[in-house]
Amino acid sequence: MGRYILRRLIQALPVLLGATFFIFAIVFALPGDPVAALAGDKRQDPNIVAIIREQYHLNDPLLVQYWHYIKGIVLEGDFGQTFAGVPVTQLLAGKLQVTLNLALVALTLEAIIGVLLGLWAALRRGRATDTAILASTLLLISIPTLVSGFVLQLWLGVWLKHVTGTEFFPISGATQGLKSYLLPGFVLAGVSIAYLTRLTRTSLVETLRSDYIRTATAKGLSRRRVIGRHGLRNALIPMVTYLGADLGNLMGGAVITETIFNLPGIGLQLYNGVYLREQPIVVGIVTVLVLVYILANLVVDLMYAVLDPRIRYE
Amino acid sequence: MRVTKGAQIVASTALLAVAVAACGGGSGTETGNSGTSADTPVRMELGEPQNLLVPSNTTESEGAEALAAVFEPLVNYNENKEAVEAAAESITSDDNKVWTIKLKSGYTWHNGEPMIAQNYVDAWNFAANQENAQGAGYFFGRIDGYADLNPGEGKTPSTKEMKGLKAVDDTTLQVTLTAPFSQFKTMLGYTAFYPLPKAAFGADGKVTDAYGEQPIGQGMFKLDKPYKKGTDQSIDLTVYDKYPGKKPNGWTKLQFKLYNSSETAYNDLQGDNIDIHDSLPASAIASAKTALGERYQDQPDAGIGYIGFPLQYNDEYKDIKMREAISMAIDRKTIAETVFSGTRAPADDFINPAIAGYRQGACAACSYNPGKAKEQYAAANGPKMLELGYNADGGHKEWIEAVANNLRANLGVEVTVKPFEKFASILDDLDAKKYKGMFRMGWAIDYPSAENYLTPIFSTGAIKTGSNYAGYTNPEFDKTVAKGDQAPTAEEGLKFYQQADDILIKDLPYIPVYFYRNNSGYSTKVKNVKINLLNQVEWVDVEKA
DSSP states (O other): HHHHHHHHHHHHHHHHHHHHHHHHHHHHSSSSSHHHHHHTSSSSHHHHHHHHHHHHTSSSSSSHHHHHHHHHHHHHOOOOBBBTBBHHHHHHHHHHHHHHHHHHHHHHHHHHHHHHHHHHHHHTTTTTHHHHHHHHHHHHHHSSSHHHHHHHHIIIIIIIIHHHOOOOOOOSSOOOOOOHHHHHHHHHHHHHHHHHHHHHHHHHHHHHHHHHHHHHHTTOOOHHHHHIIIIIIHHHHHHHHHHHHHHHHHTHHHHHHHHHHHHOOOHHHHHHHHTOHHHHHHHHHHHHHHHHHHHHHHHHHHHHHHHTOOOOOO | OOOOHHHHHHHHHHHHHHHHHHHSSOOOOOOOOSSSOSSSSSEEEEEESSSSSSSGGOOOOHHHHHHHOOOOEEEEEEEEEEEEESSSEEEEEESSSEEEEEOOOOOOOOSSOOOHHHHHHHHHHHHOOOGGGGGGGGTTTTBHHHHOOOOOOOOOOOOOSSEEEEEETTTEEEBBBBOOOOTHHHTTTTTOOOOOHHHHHHTTTOOOHHHHHHHHOOSSSEEESSTTTTSEEEEEEEETTOOOOOOSSSSSEEEEESSHHHHHHHHHHHSSSEEEEOOOOOHHHHHHHHHHHEEEEEEEEEEEEEEOOOOOOGGGGGGGHHHHHHHTTTTTTIIHHHHTSSSSSOOSSSSSSSSSOOOOOOGGGGGGOHHHHHHHHHTTTOOOOEEEETTTTTTTTHHHHHHHHHHHHHHHOEEEEEEEEEHHHHEEEEHTOOOOOOOEEEEESSSSGGGGGGGGHGGGGGTTTTOOOOOOHHHHHHHHHHHHSSSHHHHHHHHHHHHHHHHHHHHHHEEEEEEEEEEEEOOOOOOOOOBBBOOOOOOOTOOEE
């Protein structure tokens, strides 16, 4: 299996290189002069613009700029710096942790709530509970994060604190440990919870119809064991696949949630980077996201064997 | 290879383990909510400063707010909008060209060094030198010798010092300008004019990054620790013991909490998690009036929003009568009150009410008069199609659409609205003479003088070096502004500036549409929050409730 993992990681290299170049080119193609944008509504002194452009190699063609960037990373481990002179590595160091925390809290909430709701709906298939769960997931999918975020912040943050006098869900910031991440994590996971619920339900309903479930029931196993050991375990593969891919989605999708809850993560940094056309920031963050995707997919593939021993890696 | 039982357990618990470990990290100090002791900081909302905290590279409001707490400017502004000496004992000139600035004694830097006149000379020379690429370098353009430090693109300055800048002795600074300027004293309250201590400069004569992270000032507050931009979520300050001026009463700690969303900060204000929020979002205004009551404040802010014309290369807009008609067709009152929920006021002058020199109703063509507009537009034979450009990234869509509707309804013309990705793209197209339509424009002042609404935006010189995007040029206007610059006193200068303002009102190179307003609020834990002309909190007045 060691060789398999190594091979997968080596395969990731061209993906990383391609993705960074692609993003680099896109940021390069964005309209407007990044240095002029620094001055807001005022005109930047042309001398100063020229000097800053020179400093950041902005006058060079795309390929030369990209070469400078990759050379810096490979030779000196330098991921470039922002126009304000902050190294991108320093920028990411503290923020990556915040976004990872947020994404993992969201993923955990998603896994627990999604699987439980899906299980419940599947076992009550066709009845009122099932319909109610399906209807509420539809509702959850249709509310944009921006709305649910501010509404929950107002209700559970401001209002609840006023009424009870204690702060259960911090309104903003990441300074209170796990507590800080519960509400934003839930908001971020919202849509995914709904999808996972539906996925679990469908997957489980299908599995429960299989022959081996009938066999298991026929040989007198308890209902709990039939559903838990034989049904759920086999239904888990599509769910794990979804969860794995979703980790990357959650990290990338944290932009809005991080803004609403003022969490100093990379989502926000990504937005600012695109806005100011700061290539090093955008490419640095995208590289991290691609890495997370690749690793998450690897973990997912490894999990398959745990769930279904027939699956082998060569 | 087959996956072993051990690997199963490892894999199945991996996610959970990572999750738990990850959440364990990232702890920090949380400010307690209890008590109102002197040690609980006064907490204020702030956006992330754009750059490291170096005065000469800070031209935006957030960094300026933080620096204003750390530095004492040469002048402050009183309630009558006049400049009054702060770190300066006196600022005098016989001819408005050679200025003598006497410094008050008793100011020391936060590292113990005494503040001397040379600190100003060093800071200003550093700021003005093009090699240092300081964003606020152009503020020193009126000082004699600025040109030597800015020979232009690709050239190296021959000297590092402006000849118009001299420290006569430790407490006397002499500044010689290239031409008389009656408003010079007023400029000196701006961030760019703060001095820098010796400790700010590295061996290469440049301000160090370490200084930018923890600026040493000579003002009321000093930074507790370096501010790591991009990582830190707050800037923490403590009152500096040896500050010679008046200190805040009953509290010593100040904390700027950094927010990306104004709405979130407003929710935190309601939850008493911050004490002062000086830029309430438009969405909160309606509820803030009832939720905060007296703690909600609304006052003029010095910014203006315009609609501009590319006069320089599009003759379609040449007729003044037609521009007047367009101006009269815009229902500014409804836009300010409805579209902006009252966070703007209808503009009726080129000078903002926050600044001395504003005259109510000065711009007659700025009042809504659809009947006359239609008549005049037809008489002037204005074009049947108009185009309105704006930058889609700054919340301008709504009011631009409203203006477009006004023009459609009141002038009977076709109006297309053209969004640009960002403001810089409009400027690029204007520079390239590619964009032919009207465009949205805005101005926030650099220093609180009527002159700042004129020279940088409408003077002939500003076509090249300033923000004259219309390409407007009128020798009479330039002459009148120059008379104001050369007037013996600031007050007499103001008369000429108002005359120049009258020329603008007649010519309408831009149409003023709205004045900004400052909407602020504070928590139940503080009182007496005042916001000054530079949109900064007067910390000395703030008290704990």
